Amino acid sequence: MHRGTAKPQRARPEVLSVSLCVGKMTAQEVRLCGLLLREHFGEVVEKVGTHLVKNGAQNLRTIIHETGLSLDLIKKSLCVLVQHGVCVFRSGRRGPGSPTEYRTCPDLILRILRYPRYIYTAKTLYGDTGELIIEELLQRGHMTMSGTVKTVADRLTQNMEEGRSMDYNEVTSAFSKLVETHFLQRCPPMAAAAAKTDTATPATPATPGTPAAPVSTTLPTPESFPDCYKVPHVTLIGRGKRQLSTEDGEDQRNAKRPKLDTENHGDEGIYWQVNFERFHLHFRDQAIIGAVANKLDQTSSEIVRTMLRMSEVTTLPTATCTKPLSANEIFKSLPATYNIPRPILDQYLTLLVDDPMEFVGKAGESGGGMYVVNLNRALANLARATLESVVQERFGSRSARIFRLLLRKRHLEQKQVEDFAMIPAKEAKDMLYTLLSQNLVQLQEIPKTPDYAPSRTFYLYTVNQLPTARMLLQNSFKTVANLIERRLFESSNSKRLLEKSQRIEAILASLQASGAEPEQLTEVEEMITAPEKQQLESLRLHINKLDSAENQVDETIFLLESYVNSTATSTS
Amino acid sequence: MAGRGGRGRGRRMMSFSVEAVGINRGDSLPPSIQQPTPLYPVMEHKPLPLTGGEEVEYLLALKQEFRGAMKSLPFFIQPAAAHRDVERYSDKYHSSEQTDSQMDWNPDWKRFPKELRVHVRKTPKDGVAAVRSSKAASGPKKKKVKEKEEVLIKLESLEKKEEQESSEEEEGEEKKKQEEEEAEAEEEYDEEEFEEETDYIMSYFDNGEEFGGDSDENMDEAIY
Numbered sequence: 001m002h003r004g005t006a007k008p009q010r011a012r013p014e015v016l017s018v019s020l021c022v023g024k025m026t027a028q029e030v031r032l033c034g035l036l037l038r039e040h041f042g043e044v045v046e047k048v049g050t051h052l053v054k055n056g057a058q059n060l061r062t063i064i065h066e067t068g069l070s071l072d073l074i075k076k077s078l079c080v081l082v083q084h085g086v087c088v089f090r091s092g093r094r095g096p097g098s099p100t101e102y103r104t105c106p107d108l109i110l111r112i113l114r115y116p117r118y119i120y121t122a123k124t125l126y127g128d129t130g131e132l133i134i135e136e137l138l139q140r141g142h143m144t145m146s147g148t149v150k151t152v153a154d155r156l157t158q159n160m161e162e163g164r165s166m167d168y169n170e171v172t173s174a175f176s177k178l179v180e181t182h183f184l185q186r187c188p189p190m191a192a193a194a195a196k197t198d199t200a201t202p203a204t205p206a207t208p209g210t211p212a213a214p215v216s217t218t219l220p221t222p223e224s225f226p227d228c229y230k231v232p233h234v235t236l237i238g239r240g241k242r243q244l245s246t247e248d249g250e251d252q253r254n255a256k257r258p259k260l261d262t263e264n265h266g267d268e269g270i271y272w273q274v275n276f277e278r279f280h281l282h283f284r285d286q287a288i289i290g291a292v293a294n295k296l297d298q299t300s301s302e303i304v305r306t307m308l309r310m311s312e313v314t315t316l317p318t319a320t321c322t323k324p325l326s327a328n329e330i331f332k333s334l335p336a337t338y339n340i341p342r343p344i345l346d347q348y349l350t351l352l353v354d355d356p357m358e359f360v361g362k363a364g365e366s367g368g369g370m371y372v373v374n375l376n377r378a379l380a381n382l383a384r385a386t387l388e389s390v391v392q393e394r395f396g397s398r399s400a401r402i403f404r405l406l407l408r409k410r411h412l413e414q415k416q417v418e419d420f421a422m423i424p425a426k427e428a429k430d431m432l433y434t435l436l437s438q439n440l441v442q443l444q445e446i447p448k449t450p451d452y453a454p455s456r457t458f459y460l461y462t463v464n465q466l467p468t469a470r471m472l473l474q475n476s477f478k479t480v481a482n483l484i485e486r487r488l489f490e491s492s493n494s495k496r497l498l499e500k501s502q503r504i505e506a507i508l509a510s511l512q513a514s515g516a517e518p519e520q521l522t523e524v525e526e527m528i529t530a531p532e533k534q535q536l537e538s539l540r541l542h543i544n545k546l547d548s549a550e551n552q553v554d555e556t557i558f559l560l561e562s563y564v565n566s567t568a569t570s571t572s
Numbered sequence: 573m574a575g576r577g578g579r580g581r582g583r584r585m586m587s588f589s590v591e592a593v594g595i596n597r598g599d600s601l602p603p604s605i606q607q608p609t610p611l612y613p614v615m616e617h618k619p620l621p622l623t624g625g626e627e628v629e630y631l632l633a634l635k636q637e638f639r640g641a642m643k644s645l646p647f648f649i650q651p652a653a654a655h656r657d658v659e660r661y662s663d664k665y666h667s668s669e670q671t672d673s674q675m676d677w678n679p680d681w682k683r684f685p686k687e688l689r690v691h692v693r694k695t696p697k698d699g700v701a702a703v704r705s706s707k708a709a710s711g712p713k714k715k716k717v718k719e720k721e722e723v724l725i726k727l728e729s730l731e732k733k734e735e736q737e738s739s740e741e742e743e744g745e746e747k748k749k750q751e752e753e754e755a756e757a758e759e760e761y762d763e764e765e766f767e768e769e770t771d772y773i774m775s776y777f778d779n780g781e782e783f784g785g786d787s788d789e790n791m792d793e794a795i796y
Contacts, residue, residue, distance in 0.1 A: 039639055039642075040639065040642045040647075040648070041642070041647055041648055041649060042648045042649045042650060042651070043651050044649045044650070044651050045647075045649055060687055060688075073649065073651070075687075075688045076649050077649055078688055079679060079684055079688050080647045080649060082683070082684055082685075082688075083647065083679060084647070089685050091685065099687075100685040100686075100687060115634075115635075115638055116631045116632075116634040116635040116638060117631065119634050119638070120627070120630060120631055120634060123630075135634075135638070138638070139638070139641055139642065139645060140645070140647075141647075142683075187683070190682055190683050269680065269682065271680070271683065393617060393619065393620060394616075394617060395616075395617070396616075396617060544632060545622065547632050547635050547636060548622050548628060548631075548632045549622055550635070551628070551631050551632065551635060552622055552623065552628075
């Protein structure tokens, strides 16, 4: 077989790459990806993005062919996707000179849902400056350090009172801190990526029969480059500039645009992006700390926090538990403000080890006892608690009792379920079958004879945590997509009203700026009638609720996702 | 289950003992359901209220602000405006608003595949320029123009010249010139970047919308 000479053969590897990718995503994910892309990048990008998600790696020509969009729009959309790190491209997968292929992954797009949380976390850790840095980077995909610092300084200056301004230095130091703690990382350099593909490609023509699928799956990660977390020396002196005319939104938007000045800052060509994995580790740690605080008390959560902070640097992102820490080390690292004497610490540690949630484990006796935080087990237990509470809230506490019983005892016959749960047989059956029909409980047949005769077969009920968690994850994706859909419906329903109120607000703002009489202002204000105002108010309430719900479902998504991912890493 | 046949007279036979699933001798089997489950099933348990608090409020504000901000960034790509029934006077103002936001994105092309390199056309500054440029570009062979920046600049300067000399013949000449320029640009382009893919006709996929479009009608107006 020769590659690339005849068209029918070109099609084959594509089919293969499609099948490689299909296993990774579901209809719910595709739908949610589409909605997220539409909301943030417009309908054209949505079309291109969902096409890529559905069909796997594709080259430009195929995309044009199959989406039916104009070349110009597709190019722009791909640029947008690449800019935001949602889409990766590589050329020469099928031998040198083959067309560039574009690939995207639903996981990358679904992160858009979590953007508010990344920004908020940056704010809690590094204040307003950190918040704006992350926000700018998320909005623009990747930026140079100097560009980010300038934009952020300008924005901060904008919000300060007259006569004050933000020094570039302060923003630069916040930026460096974010890089030091790995929340930001360099985008992998293009030259290196190209070199990588070059070294990879010579192997492929030698074996023409096998498409170079493995090459495409091992994309260079940003961390594989040595300079990933190295802050370049940037010569940037000055202060944030204030936009002269601060009248309305139009000008603020102008202020956000990076100034196109030609001076050199010494970091041209070095682009930075948000390290989502690092944020996810932080979220995981926070989830564990929060759970300990809820389950035990504040003090024990502080101990766990100290342990996690101590091992932040030494533990690999994929590790199942932290490096062992001796009680002595923990004691020394505890902030003095907590005021925990040594014997009390020992008691707390024993308590944590004995807790059924198994957040903390004992790894040895040396050094006054070696302790670890069981990261993966903590995730599994948190996911289990999530499943339990889902069953409890949807089917009532007695169904949850059956569910928990099955989780603990693994396999039970129907009669045993009724007895152990101490629920009347008829009701227990009803609940059990409801759970079974919802796929939360599975049925395992064990025949005594090979003919599977029902009278000689054991029917064992069981709960499989991992598949159930996967199912709930998909349900959560569906929930978020439904929420977005509903929100779009609500706002499109009152589109006219929204536009009107926007126009009136604009008029009011311009009137106020020109110093109009109060009567004039009230006159304009009254253009929105009382019932309209009421309608707007209730619309705002609904939309806030839907948006807030999206954020909160995302927390569940994060937990379940981390749990599912952690099982993947611990088995391999 | 033949041994238990006597019990099941006049009732559907099950392949298993129905007692085991909780249906006793006297009970009738539940009716079979022959319609899809309801789209919005009744909720037996009321969902819990959303959690509130400062953090939640702030996240909500961040989310809404972010969504709003994205809409005004150059990354938010507007679809090509649909052809409407009649051309309106206000159309050209709308179109300039739309493309406006796409102008201030200057990506570092080193980080993108070569084939994506597209140069944003400068929005025509006034109606006449729009007519001229579209007229010049909508020639038969002009369908796939992906000009280089310098050519664009050249074109623009030519356009400006054009405006000053308003005679029709000269315009024709200019048009030819422009066509030549563009043809040159295409050749250059093909040689440089699409060497490998000679088995494709470059112009195949473009439907020429960008250049034709509603300004065709405009063109008529200008001529007559």
